[in-house]
Amino acid sequence: MIHLERLPRSVLALGVPLLFFAIALWVMPIADTLQFDPDEGIELAKATLYGQGYQLYDPIWNDQPPLLTLLLSGWLKLFGPQIVAARLLVLGFATVLVGSFFNTLALILGPGFALLGTVGLWLTLDFLRLSVSVMQGLPALALVMLAIYLLMRVSFPRESGSAIGSKPRTIAPILWNNLGLIASGICFGLSLQIKLYTALLLPACFLHLAAGSSLQDWQQFKARRLRSGLVWLAACALTVLVIGQLTPSLPLDQVLGTHFDGASQVSLQREPSWLLLLMFLAQDLDYTLLAGVGVYLLFKQRPSWPLLPLVWLASVWMGLAYYQPLWYHYYPLISVPVVWLATYGLTQAFSFFRQKQWYRNFHWRTLKHPTVKGIAAGFLIFAIALTPVKLAVNAYLNHQFVAESKPKLEVIRQVRALPSPTRWLFTDLPIAAFYAGLNVPPELAVFSTKRIASGSLSDAELTRILQTYRPEQVLLGRYPKVQAALEPYLSQHYVKRYEKEKMTRYVLKSLK
Incomplete structure (x- = not known):
């Protein structure tokens, strides 16, 4: 195994994530996409409109x-409205x-195996892409x-010295346990105020504390563990409530109307969700196969290892098996x-390779x-x-990504170059407004497939927005059906200035 134990713990704790940061900057074209x-x-x-x-x-x-949205708005004020800053x-x-x-x-496993596992996470499908995409999923999952x-710091015996469920001998472990629990609950509460899908992981974290971290712990109930779980849950709930009071309250009609609208769910996804979840597992089949070995070890050989990843996976599977639609950016919940x-x-696998003349064991007779x-x-070799x-x-x-960006960036340059002042840009590509330094009507900030399918962004509503804001420019290129529905109104009040690469740009006739 890789011998990293000799390095100072702080070097690895900070060095590995910083190495990832540098590699992502080097590999991903964040300035050209x-x-x-x-x-x-x-x-x-x-974020722009809120700012x-x-x-x-x-x-x-x-x-x-x-x-x-609040964090991104403040960040862009501090570093400027640049795409690189946001990413x-x-x-x-x-x-x-x-x-x-x-x-x-x-x-749990030591720094050597931890490094290999972390590199494996980097290589999972779309992880690097999502790491630089200005979206909510990965920030929520990070918290x-x-x-x-x-x-883990307060519950796994290897490091904490006083695991939850045991009786601490000194005041210091008690203080650390309570502070760690509260800090953990706060982080989880913050994640819920970024994206609600992390609520699927609540059972895994709560059971880790209340029932115990491992299979051995689960066999014995201890009231101390349950109290710790309740303290953690209270810290999480209080964080959600405080942020809810300090920020605009989340209206249920906007959330439920798009995320749980039955008609839109069916129209956006034809395959059953359980089948898509299996496809998620197949995307990184090498890791899925090794994970099967890991599950076997949890129950047969190493019952002291934390069950949390298995409970996490089961909770997500049950939560998403009947939810539609599933997008590719849900995959980190699984990966x-x-x-x-x-x-x-x-x-x-490494125990196998430590054997003398291990390659002889791959003979067909031994198989x-x-x-x-x-x-x-064998699964490691496959990986x-x-x-x-x-x-x-x-x-x-x-x-x-870079090749597809070039023609669209050219159109955006034309939008910026319009001599007449532009206050509003009506577009189904909100990223174009950000690059052009323009605003979209607030009702159109979320111009999404799910919103169109749910009916909250109907043709009548789009026409109303056009009539209300009278945007100086219109740029359409993502939804041909929307463009076709709006064409009569656009033809009456606007003139086409560009039509290429599935993108059409209109300018208000009074600005000709």
Whole structure:
């Protein structure tokens, strides 16, 4: 195994996430890509409007909690309305996730296996892309991972010296346990005020405290653990309530109307969710196979290891199995616990390779009677063989992002170059307004597929917005059906100035 124990703990604790930060900056074209995902424009439009004094939820339509919008708005005021600055903020959150993940695994398995597991997380599908995309999912998950690391610090015996459920001998461990629990609950509460889907991880964290971290703990109930779980849950709930009081309250009609509208769910996703979840597992099949070995070890050989990643995976699976639609950016909810479990499996693979002349054990005769170590070793070889493929796919996708950005950036330059002053830009590509330094009507900050499917952004509503704001320019290029529905009104009041690459730009006739 990699011998990292000799290095100072602080060097690894900070060095690994900083290394990830540097690699992501080097690999990902954050300055040359218009958008890694259309949701980037939505988040930037909301943050820009909020920074100019418009309030969330009314008039800014928004179906998400407010915290990332508030943070992003303040960040852009501090560093300027630049796409690189916004993506660096999200990359900072991703670095927190990576650092928390590494340090959590280091508590359980040591720094060598933790480093291998963390590198595996980097290589999961779309992880680097999501690490620089101005979206809510990864920042919310980063705070959850930080909360989990703090839980491990106070509950896993290897490091804490006084695990929850045992009787501390001194005042210092008691103080640390309580502060750690409260800090962890606060982090989880903050994550819920970024994106509500992290509520799926509440059972995993609460059971980790209330029932015990491992299979051995689960076999014996202790009231001290339950009290710790309730303290953590109270800190989490209080954080959510305080932020809810200090920020605009989240209207249930905007949330439920888009996220749980039955008609829109069916129209946006035809495959059953359980099948898509299986496809998620197949995306990184090498890690999924190793994770299977990790689950076996949890129940057969190492019942002292934390069950949290398995409970996490089960909670997410049950929560999403009947929810629609599932987007690709939900995948980290699955990939993080899978890689965690796969790292458990790695321990058996390395035990296999430590054997003298281990390669002889791959003879076809020995394959008739496989061992857990041999199976794990085979899965590890499979993972190593797939690594160049994953790197090549990431490089290809980055090339595509940059190539697709060039014609759209040219249109945006034309939008900026209009001699007449432009106050409003009506567009189904909110990222264009951010690049052009213009505002979209607050009701259009969230111009999304889900909102169109749910009916909250109907053709009549879009026409009303056009009539109310009389935007000087219109730029359409994402939803052809929307453009076709608006064409009669646009033809009457606007003139086309550009039509190419599936993008059409209109200018108000009075500005000709």
